[in-house]
Amino acid sequence: SPTASVPPKFAEGVRVALVRQLSSGDYFEQWLAGAQAEATGLNVTLEVSSGDGNNDKQALNLEQAVNQQVDAIIVDHGFAQTVQPAIKKAADAGIPLVAFDVDPGTPKAVALSQDDHQIAELALGALKDGTGGSGDVIYVYVAGFAPLDRRNEVWTQFKKDNPGIKEVAQIGVVNNSTASAVADQAKAALQANPGVKAIFAPYDEFAKGAALAVKELGLRDQVKIYGADISTADIGVITEPDSPWVATATTDPSNVGRIAVRAAALLVAGEQVGPELKVPPALVTQQRLRDGGIANIEQLTAAIPALTTPDVARVPWATP
Ligand code: SR1
Known part of the structure; x- marks a missing residue:
């Protein structure tokens, strides 16, 4: 009350x-x-x-x-x-x-x-586990957006700390159709770099575009995507059969x-x-969504209560 x-x-x-x-x-x-x-x-x-x-x-x-x-x-x-x-x-x-x-x-x-450094750290922790800490990676980034710049600081350090990880291409665009623009760029980058194991795409429109490219090129078994953000539509993409998008670090x-x-x-x-x-994020993996039968944001926030933060900027006169 x-x-x-x-x-x-x-x-x-x-x-x-x-x-x-x-x-x-x-x-x-x-x-x-x-x-x-x-x-x-x-x-x-x-x-x-x-x-x-x-x-x-x-x-x-x-x-x-x-x-x-x-x-x-x-x-x-x-x-x-x-x-x-x-x-x-x-x-x-x-x-x-x-x-x-x-x-x-x-x-x-x-x-x-959002805690953007933690967002990148969580996603990159999953990428490191998934790749074993080595392999060719495509990175999706556009400079100038504060959250993406902060995530980029972590990526820069991650590459130094993990010399087996090789950034073979950097792509990225932010506009009113980011996902489809990134899909086109990712397709070209994947075709030019046939050995790629992972795509680091720390914005859900980037990850959706990357997933489209991987699927269209028939590379689902070879290339995994590590992203950021979530929505009910994203959960659908992550949990569909053979989806390459295997983890996302996100707030609600x-x-x-x-x-x-x-x-x-x-x-x-x-x-x-x-x-x-x-605002602190959580790592949401494909495995967790599938195991928990989580199909939408409501079910996700019920499963991970830390995604709801009523004590951050609590308004004392408001009814909870
Ligand atoms: C173009 S900037 C996109 C990012 O802004 C928010 O911080 C979201 O997390 C998204 O990834």
Whole structure:
């Protein structure tokens, strides 16, 4: 039951702008669903915009949110150089800010992320087990996205620590059809490197694309995929017969969206949050999904309760 009375502002209604860089794909859809569910429960109106991958459009949307004097702003992904100027304006104007997966450039904003180093470590631990610590690997990466850059730091160190692992190709694209674009690139990379044993694809759209390429080339017995993120659709891909996607390191994306809204609500209420919030991931293997008969996100979060984190940015006046 709630342990504090609802701040008057929340009885009236609170406006929070959610300014997104990207919105397509399972991860971003689930994240938004979680954010919207939490907002509804807290009597927060979420004013959602998306740059649809266009960084200038996201920056403009952010400027507009600052000008509209919302009660708080959540910046969801984005490139530091395009969002930091408007974040600074918002911070100077005293607007509470939560920055998810982007460096806000100011300690006035709460920096929310998943533990990306751990995400990469868990997936690469599985890759090491699966390959025996040696073999040709294709790596899927696009620089500039904070979570991917952090995962890349772990990959760089992993290669140093495991000299038997050879990165034979780096591919990657992020757009509105990431999976199919990565599938095309992965096919070409696999054809050029016939000895590949594994693909490290630490974003589910990357992993889905890689899985498509492996299947289309008939390489399911030879090439295994180690990814990040999860959705009900991803669980379907991972558990289908002979799927090459054997492990993924992940949070529950909708839980992360919920945390972003809770953190914003706490700031609006004048509560202390942060300065950093990091959501821990879990390793989800194909074996575990199959053995547990797990077919969707609800069953996954029931099987791994640590994926739900009600104590991160807990709102004292909210009904659990
Ligand atoms: C393009 S960045 C994609 C990543 O953002 C989130 O951190 C998700 O985990 C996803 O992998």
